[in-house]
Amino acid sequence: MCHSLPPLRGVRGVTGRFGARLAAAVAERGPLCAGVDPHPGLLRAWDLPADVSGLERFALTATEAVAGDVAVLKPQSAFFEAFGSAGIAVLERVIAAGRAAGALVLLDVKRGDIGSTMAAYAAAYLTDGAPLAADAVTVSPYLGFGSLEPALTAARDSGRGLFVLARTSNPDGAELQNAVPPRGGTVAQSIVDEAAACNAGARPSGDVGVVVGATNRPGELDLGSLNGPILAPGFGAQGAGPAELARLFGGPDGPLRHVLPASSREILRHGPDAAALRAAVRKAQDALASLPR
Numbered sequence: 670m671c672h673s674l675p676p677l678r679g680v681r682g683v684t685g686r687f688g689a690r691l692a693a694a695v696a697e698r699g700p701l702c703a704g705v706d707p708h709p710g711l712l713r714a715w716d717l718p719a720d721v722s723g724l725e726r727f728a729l730t731a732t733e734a735v736a737g738d739v740a741v742l743k744p745q746s747a748f749f750e751a752f753g754s755a756g757i758a759v760l761e762r763v764i765a766a767g768r769a770a771g772a773l774v775l776l777d778v779k780r781g782d783i784g785s786t787m788a789a790y791a792a793a794y795l796t797d798g799a800p801l802a803a804d805a806v807t808v809s810p811y812l813g814f815g816s817l818e819p820a821l822t823a824a825r826d827s828g829r830g831l832f833v834l835a836r837t838s839n840p841d842g843a844e845l846q847n848a849v850p851p852r853g854g855t856v857a858q859s860i861v862d863e864a865a866a867c868n869a870g871a872r873p874s875g876d877v878g879v880v881v882g883a884t885n886r887p888g889e890l891d892l893g894s895l896n897g898p899i900l901a902p903g904f905g906a907q908g909a910g911p912a913e914l915a916r917l918f919g920g921p922d923g924p925l926r927h928v929l930p931a932s933s934r935e936i937l938r939h940g941p942d943a944a945a946l947r948a949a950v951r952k953a954q955d956a957l958a959s960l961p962r
């Protein structure tokens with residue numbers, strides 16, 4: 670797919686590309702990706718009302734507490750969308766506050782549609798000046814990797830990134846993602862290979878990442894040629910720790926240095942106290958520092 674993209678328009682230098690910006694942020698702050706997931710249960714635990722004022726207090730408190738310490742902040746769009754337009758307005762503020770604090774904001778929206786509609790999603794999330802423009806978004810390739818072309822082009826032309834769902838952290842993903850297509854391999858591997866083609870030759874890393882759950886079994890995927898970031902949700906509340914990350918991504922030629930372990934509830938449950946939230950981030954970062962990169 671990437672071989673057929675039009676040439677880069679050249680509006681940004683190498684330092685403006687997402688892969689380069691991410692590598693610099695990880696070098697400075699470590700690989701942890703902190704999630705902002707305003708679950709109704711967490712709002713209750715923080716003693717906040719289950720309305721948009723509670724959403725706003727929760728999301729901005731979490732963002733202001735942690736965004737200055739992590740390379741990547743990942744708001745989960747679904748929890749904001751649940752409150753309609755007022756929730757989206759809060760999400761816009763979270764994106765702005767996360768970026769102002771120096772984090773790269775990865776908006777977890779998992780969008781995927783036919784190409785013409787995908788172009789509208791690309792305009793919404795990957796275009797300078799759009800109210801919901803983030804540094805990167807999650808996308809679903811399950812309408813065909815080629816359907817992502819408008820997002821791939823928009824991301825590349827604007828210095829943004831994509832994280833393509835490959836082998837997700839939920840147990841239900843296995844049946845579809847480990848299915849074997851007629852040409853062999855697995856569906857998930859074919860997605861990794863398509864992303865790798867987009868990243869070929871990029872230094873220090875490409876702009877097209879994949880999502881591979883930290884909860885998955887080792888040996889299912891060959892990530893050696895990806896040359897791009899790997900978002901690994903499932904670290905923390907879903908049960909994966911540093912040992913699981915090392916088993917899944919470690920080893921002499923393993924892609925551990927490209928991995929962004931993502932944790933939401935395990936950090937957020939320590940709020941609303943900002944110092945406690947920051948301490949939870951530090952604890953996760955310390956645990957990750959023990960991994961070879």
Ligand SMILES: O=c1ccn([C@@H]2O[C@H](COP(=O)(O)O)[C@@H](O)[C@H]2O)c(=O)[nH]1
Binds near residue numbers: 706745907932933
């Ligand atoms: O495969 C995937 C893809 C995305 N997610 C998202 O990550 C967070 C995980 O939250 P935790 O509280 O750390 O479990 C959440 O926003 C998911 O939608 C994922 O879990 N798995």
